[in-house]
Amino acid sequence: MTFHSFLIKYGEIGIKGKNRYMFEDALVRQIRYVLQNVDGEFLVHKCHGRVYVDCEGGYDYEETVESLKKVFGIVGICPVVRKPVKELEELKKDVVVYVGEMYPEGNKTFKVEARRANKRYPVNSMEINCALGEAVLDAYPEMKVDVHNPDIRLNVEIREEVYLYSEIIPGPGGMPVGTNGSAMLLLSGGIDSPVAGYMIAKRGVEIEAVYFHAPPYTSERAKEKVVDLARLVSAYAGPIKLHIVNFTDIQLYIYEKCPHDELTIIMRRYMMRIAEHFAKKDGCLGLITGESIGQVASQTMQSLLATNAVCTLPVYRPLIGFDKREIVEISEKIDTYETSILPYEDCCTIFVAKHPVTKPNVERIEKSETNLTEKIDELMKTAIETAEVVTVRQESLS
Amino acid sequence: MEVYLDNSATTRCYPEVGELVYKVMCRDYGNPSSLYRKGVEAEHYIRDAKETIAKLLKVNAKEIFFTSGGTESDNLALIGCARANRRRGNHLITSSIEHPAILNTMRYLEEEEGFRVTYLPVDEYGRIRMDALKEALCPETILVSVMYVNNEVGTIQPIQEAVRCVKQYNPSILFHTDAVQGFGKYRIWPKRMGIDLLSASGHKIHGPKGVGFLYIDSRVKIHPILFGGGQQRDIRSGTENVPGIAGLALASKMIYQDLEMKTALMRELKEYFIEGLRKIEHTVVHGMTDEGGAPHIVSAGIGGVRSEVLLHTLEDKGIYVSSGSACSSNHPAVSGVLKAIGAPREYLDATLRFSMSEFTTKEEIDYTLETLYNCVPTLRKFTRR
Numbered sequence: 001m002t003f004h005s006f007l008i009k010y011g012e013i014g015i016k017g018k019n020r021y022m023f024e025d026a027l028v029r030q031i032r033y034v035l036q037n038v039d040g041e042f043l044v045h046k047c048h049g050r051v052y053v054d055c056e057g058g059y060d061y062e063e064t065v066e067s068l069k070k071v072f073g074i075v076g077i078c079p080v081v082r083k084p085v086k087e088l089e090e091l092k093k094d095v096v097v098y099v100g101e102m103y104p105e106g107n108k109t110f111k112v113e114a115r116r117a118n119k120r121y122p123v124n125s126m127e128i129n130c131a132l133g134e135a136v137l138d139a140y141p142e143m144k145v146d147v148h149n150p151d152i153r154l155n156v157e158i159r160e161e162v163y164l165y166s167e168i169i170p171g172p173g174g175m176p177v178g179t180n181g182s183a184m185l186l187l188s189g190g191i192d193s194p195v196a197g198y199m200i201a202k203r204g205v206e207i208e209a210v211y212f213h214a215p216p217y218t219s220e221r222a223k224e225k226v227v228d229l230a231r232l233v234s235a236y237a238g239p240i241k242l243h244i245v246n247f248t249d250i251q252l253y254i255y256e257k258c259p260h261d262e263l264t265i266i267m268r269r270y271m272m273r274i275a276e277h278f279a280k281k282d283g284c285l286g287l288i289t290g291e292s293i294g295q296v297a298s299q300t301m302q303s304l305l306a307t308n309a310v311c312t313l314p315v316y317r318p319l320i321g322f323d324k325r326e327i328v329e330i331s332e333k334i335d336t337y338e339t340s341i342l343p344y345e346d347c348c349t350i351f352v353a354k355h356p357v358t359k360p361n362v363e364r365i366e367k368s369e370t371n372l373t374e375k376i377d378e379l380m381k382t383a384i385e386t387a388e389v390v391t392v393r394q395e396s397l398s
Numbered sequence: 399m400e401v402y403l404d405n406s407a408t409t410r411c412y413p414e415v416g417e418l419v420y421k422v423m424c425r426d427y428g429n430p431s432s433l434y435r436k437g438v439e440a441e442h443y444i445r446d447a448k449e450t451i452a453k454l455l456k457v458n459a460k461e462i463f464f465t466s467g468g469t470e471s472d473n474l475a476l477i478g479c480a481r482a483n484r485r486r487g488n489h490l491i492t493s494s495i496e497h498p499a500i501l502n503t504m505r506y507l508e509e510e511e512g513f514r515v516t517y518l519p520v521d522e523y524g525r526i527r528m529d530a531l532k533e534a535l536c537p538e539t540i541l542v543s544v545m546y547v548n549n550e551v552g553t554i555q556p557i558q559e560a561v562r563c564v565k566q567y568n569p570s571i572l573f574h575t576d577a578v579q580g581f582g583k584y585r586i587w588p589k590r591m592g593i594d595l596l597s598a599s600g601h602k603i604h605g606p607k608g609v610g611f612l613y614i615d616s617r618v619k620i621h622p623i624l625f626g627g628g629q630q631r632d633i634r635s636g637t638e639n640v641p642g643i644a645g646l647a648l649a650s651k652m653i654y655q656d657l658e659m660k661t662a663l664m665r666e667l668k669e670y671f672i673e674g675l676r677k678i679e680h681t682v683v684h685g686m687t688d689e690g691g692a693p694h695i696v697s698a699g700i701g702g703v704r705s706e707v708l709l710h711t712l713e714d715k716g717i718y719v720s721s722g723s724a725c726s727s728n729h730p731a732v733s734g735v736l737k738a739i740g741a742p743r744e745y746l747d748a749t750l751r752f753s754m755s756e757f758t759t760k761e762e763i764d765y766t767l768e769t770l771y772n773c774v775p776t777l778r779k780f781t782r783r
Contacts, residue, residue, distance in 0.1 A: 216710030252780050345706070351780070 009076035026176035074171030092135035109146035175204030182206035184279035192290030199318035201237035212247040222344035406753035447647030471597035471612035487538035524553035546580030551685030552695025605649030609642030699745030
C-alpha cells in the first residue's frame, strides 16, 4: 500500500484555547525538523484544525514513521491514502481496493466514518457511510459492520481530495518542544542525565546542556561521547546548545584545599553554580539533573539539599523517584543506553574519595568552601569564559 | 611541535606508498581475476608484490598470501593449521604475552573446537621460558606460535632457540610467529630459522592499513577460513586488495633499505631516551634495554601517575604515546603482559609505551623528556588519595 499523507493526531495541545496556534506551530516546526533527514519531499501544513504531512513523490515510509514517532505532542500518526474526488460509484471502487489491500485477511468488523468538509460534494456524510459500508460488505462477505466497537474505523474525508485512513500508529505524546520555555541540563556521560533531558523535553521544554570535562584526567573520547549523547537526545528535543566547560583547575583547587570526603559535593555545588550562570544568561527557566534519591553518595536527601542550596532557579529532577532499572529501560527505548555505558572516565569519578560524605551538613560545606575564597572566583570566571559552545543536532541519516 | 611516538600502534605512510596506492586505486583499478588486459595489469601488481616480499624473506613467491592485516594472518595461521592437522593431534602451544589476535583465536579453538592450549609463562623480561616449552611439548602437539617482538614491552623472543627445541622434539610440529612488530625491524629468514608460518602487517611499516600477509611454507597443510571465489590458490578467497598489496610491497622494500643504519639510529635514540627517563625518580623501564629489546619500543612505568592521565597531558603538548597496547586501550584493563612479566603493582596502571620510527629525531626525544620533567611532578601532586 502506498500512502500519500500522514494525518497527525495531537491530544493535549488541542485543548489549549487561544494559545492553540502556538502549540500547533511548534508541532509543525518540530515535524519539519525531524523530517529534514528523511529521504523524500514533505509538505507539513495545518488545515481545518489538523496537521498533515503530505509526501510528494517517493519517500521512505519506515524512516518517516520512525521520525514522526520522535515528535513530542503527537499522539497518533495515521497513514493516509489520497484519491481525487470522484462521484460516489467511483469512490466505492477506491474504498473497496483500499480495504482489500489493507486487510487481506478479511473477517474483521468495521465502521465507515465519512466527513464531508467539502460541502459541494452532492452526497451527505450519512449517505456516504451507508453506500460505502454496503460496497465493502458486497466485496468482502466475511466482513461485518459493528458501529459500536469495530476493529477498523474506516475514515473517509472528502476535501479537495479524498482522504482514506484507518490505522493509528501511536506517537510519543507530550507537548511540542518550544512551547514551554527552556532549561539547562547538566549532562554527564552517564545513563541518567540524557533520560532526564528527554523527559523534560517531552513536556515541551527546549533543552540546553552543560558538560564538565577535566583534561587531561578525562579524554577527548569522553567528550565525544557526551556530544553523541546530546545528539541522540536532540533527535527528540531539537537542536541542543551544549556548553563544554573545562573544570580541571577548579577541581584540583578543591582537591587541594578542601576535605577529601567533601570533594564531590563541593564540586557539584560549583557545577550547579556554573550551569546556573549559563542558564540565566540564555534565559533558561530552570536546571535539569538526572539525580535519583539515594542512588549515590551525592544524591542522598542531605546531598541534594546541599547542592540545591546554591541555586536560585528551580532544579528539575524528573528521575527523582525512579529506580536504576526503570531509568535503564527508558534509556534503551530512546537509544542512549549503548552510548552511555562506554567506559570513559568522567570528571566526577577521578578523585573520588573512598568514603565520601553521605550526609553533608550545609554549614560545614559552606565553611569548607571558605578555604577557596582566594582563587575560586578567578577560576570560575576563566572556566565560564573559556567554555566551548556547540550546537548539536540530530544525526544526519544520509 | 607534534611528536608521534606511537609507531607500534600505527605509522605514517611513506608518501611514495600513498601515491602508489592512489594510482592503483584510480588508474589501475582492474580486478586481478578479469581476463582482459586491465585485469592482467592488476595481477602484475600482486605478482610483483609477492616477489618483493618473498625476496626480503628469502622464500618462494608462492608462499606469500595477502590478507586484511595482522589479525587475519594470525587467525588464518592458527585456525587454518589447527583444523587441517587435527588428525595428528589436538595440542597447541603459545606464550602468555601474545597479541589478542593470537590469544583470542587460541581461546576460540580451545572453547569451540576442542583443542588443548598451553600458554607458556615468561621471565621478567617477557621471554618465553625454554624449560616450560620443552615440558609442554607432547605427542599431540601440532603447532607452536610465539611472537617475534612483544608489542607492549618490545622484548625479542628467543625464536631460533624455540624452533630448534620444537623441531628436535618432532620436526612435523608447525612453528608460527606473529612478526607484526618484528617485520621491518629485523631481517627475518624463515626458511633458515625453521619458521613455517609468519604474520606481518602493512600499517606498522609505513604502509597502508587493511593489508598484511602470511608466509606459509609450501609443505604446510592449511585450510582456508574464508570461502568464496577461490583467489590466492583457494587459501584466501576474496578479490585481492590490489592498491593495499602494492603499497605493502613498496613499504616493505623501503623499510628494508639501509635497515641496519636505521635501526642503529633508533637504538641510539632509545638508549638516550632511557637515560633521560632514569632522571625521573620512581621510574622503571620494562623489558630489555640492550640488544634483547626491539630498537623502537620503550615501555616505561612512571610511578604515581596514572598512565591515561599522563597520556592526555602529553597529548596536550602534541606528543602521542599509548598506554599499554593501543589495540586494546579502548577498554582500560590492566595489561596482561605487564602482569605476566611480574612488573610491580604500582606500575601496572602507570606504564606508557613510547615507540619510535625511522623518522623520530633527537629533538623530538629531547622535547618529550623536557615535557615529562615538567609535568610529572605536578601530576604526582594530584593523585588519588
